[in-house]
Amino acid sequence: MATASSIKANCRKVMCIGRNYADHVKELNNQRPKQPFFFLKPPSSILLPGAGPVHRPKGVNLHFEVELAVVIGKELKDLDPNDDAAAVDAIDSYLLAIDMTGRNVQEEAKKKGLPWTIAKGFATFLPVSEHIPKEKIPDPHNVHLWLSVNGQMKQDDNTELMLFRIPRMLSDISRVMGLEKGDIVLTGTPKGVGPVVTGDRMQAGLKVDGKEIPEANIDVT
Amino acid sequence: MATASSIKANCRKVMCIGRNYADHVKELNNQRPKQPFFFLKPPSSILLPGAGPVHRPKGVNLHFEVELAVVIGKELKDLDPNDDAAAVDAIDSYLLAIDMTGRNVQEEAKKKGLPWTIAKGFATFLPVSEHIPKEKIPDPHNVHLWLSVNGQMKQDDNTELMLFRIPRMLSDISRVMGLEKGDIVLTGTPKGVGPVVTGDRMQAGLKVDGKEIPEANIDVT
Numbered sequence: 430m431a432t433a434s435s436i437k438a439n440c441r442k443v444m445c446i447g448r449n450y451a452d453h454v455k456e457l458n459n460q461r462p463k464q465p466f467f468f469l470k471p472p473s474s475i476l477l478p479g480a481g482p483v484h485r486p487k488g489v490n491l492h493f494e495v496e497l498a499v500v501i502g503k504e505l506k507d508l509d510p511n512d513d514a515a516a517v518d519a520i521d522s523y524l525l526a527i528d529m530t531g532r533n534v535q536e537e538a539k540k541k542g543l544p545w546t547i548a549k550g551f552a553t554f555l556p557v558s559e560h561i562p563k564e565k566i567p568d569p570h571n572v573h574l575w576l577s578v579n580g581q582m583k584q585d586d587n588t589e590l591m592l593f594r595i596p597r598m599l600s601d602i603s604r605v606m607g608l609e610k611g612d613i614v615l616t617g618t619p620k621g622v623g624p625v626v627t628g629d630r631m632q633a634g635l636k637v638d639g640k641e642i643p644e645a646n647i648d649v650t
Numbered sequence: 651m652a653t654a655s656s657i658k659a660n661c662r663k664v665m666c667i668g669r670n671y672a673d674h675v676k677e678l679n680n681q682r683p684k685q686p687f688f689f690l691k692p693p694s695s696i697l698l699p700g701a702g703p704v705h706r707p708k709g710v711n712l713h714f715e716v717e718l719a720v721v722i723g724k725e726l727k728d729l730d731p732n733d734d735a736a737a738v739d740a741i742d743s744y745l746l747a748i749d750m751t752g753r754n755v756q757e758e759a760k761k762k763g764l765p766w767t768i769a770k771g772f773a774t775f776l777p778v779s780e781h782i783p784k785e786k787i788p789d790p791h792n793v794h795l796w797l798s799v800n801g802q803m804k805q806d807d808n809t810e811l812m813l814f815r816i817p818r819m820l821s822d823i824s825r826v827m828g829l830e831k832g833d834i835v836l837t838g839t840p841k842g843v844g845p846v847v848t849g850d851r852m853q854a855g856l857k858v859d860g861k862e863i864p865e866a867n868i869d870v871t
């Protein structure tokens with residue numbers, strides 16, 4: 430059976446969608462995208478459960494972004510965006526993930542037209558939960574995500590608010606670069622992102638039908 | 651012994667430096683960087699010798715960029731930028747590579763402050779040569795790179811022109827995200843980049859002390 434650790438060991442690509450929740454687009458004063466756009470985090474950024482803390486690089490305004498992550502179970506090329514069944518079939522399992530972001534580094538990159546790679550790619554910038562078996566999430570577009578900092582709720586929204594849904598994301602990625610078994614796709618963050626400083630405790634989780642899925646818990650400083 | 655195919659199979663990260671040759675910075679009307687910046691290509695973009703052609707996505711102005719690539723032989727974290735010996739020791743071997751780039755896609759991303767991932771990451775956008783054993787390149791900062799299109803020489807420069815040298819690049823990457831055995835680092839392209847259309851034949855190679863290194867040959871349409 431897969432574990433977070435075997436998922437990290439087998440992962441060759443972490444693809445993340447940007448601006449996939451309308452209220453999060455607004456809170457960062459960004460444009461709502463007409464089509465999905467993506468960026469890569471290196472597999473080396475994955476932080477396994479219990480392996481914290483998240484590194485706070487000097488001079489970096491570090492933001493959390495809680496996201497539902499999909500682990501890919503089979504190769505995908507040129508997937509039809511309307512083929513929901515094939516998209517669902519390609520999902521092996523899930524993780525909860527925090528897309529840690531150097532917000533000031535990202536803002537500077539955006540201003541200068543430079544890549545987002547450094548802002549998103551520091552070691553430890555992707556804390557993940559344990560492996561969530563596929564059957565625990567009957568509908569990935571109806572999952573409640575939450576994240577708190579030092580016990581204060583910061584993000585608390587349902588994945589039904591995604592602007593682009595998972596079949597469209599997988600289709601777009603599959604048409605550009607393809608997806609391989611073991612790849613991880615982050616599906617975007619809802620509103621409420623914000624900064625953490627050294628010592629702040631992040632907890633995050635996921636509810637299905639009002640019930641917490643224990644495998645999805647993240648607890649990291 | 652390593653082959654291009656085993657290198658692709660073991661690669662988890664392809665890190666590329668941007669704007670590392672002054673005359674190439676000028677030809678694209680870019681700013682000369684005060685410090686190196688990086689972006690990722692997915693390992694799935696690697697195109698093995700003989701596995702062409704390079705895909706020409708519709709509506710994409712496809713550019714070639716010939717580059718010397720370093721294959722990493724051991725884990726690197728927080729490398730001292732002045733520790734040339736440790737940097738050299740971490741190099742397993744080399745490849746010649748063409749960093750294929752959707753130039754119009756990249757220009758639009760730059761204008762909008764969006765990631766470069768799609769512009770750089772299409773499947774087949776990283777043709778590589780065969781594995782070049784380390785001893786064939788006694789000094790990676792004194793290698794002649796060339797690339798021709800349909801027999802016409804387009805790029806033809808020495809790696810001594812790099813703005814940031816390999817120890818500095820490896821140090822910077824090692825301090826942000828670390829380097830793992832099997833990672834590939836592209837060291838930037840000299841001047842002369844330009845477009846190719848369907849059917850154009852790209853040939854590229856590498857000379858040490860005026861002599862072609864046969865393992866470095868690339869021949870792809």
Ligand SMILES: [Mg+2]
Nearest residue numbers: 494528617618
């Ligand atoms: Mg995110």
Ligand SMILES: [Mg+2]
Nearest residue numbers: 544545765766
């Ligand atoms: Mg990028």
Ligand SMILES: [Mg+2]
Nearest residue numbers: 715749838839
């Ligand atoms: Mg390049």
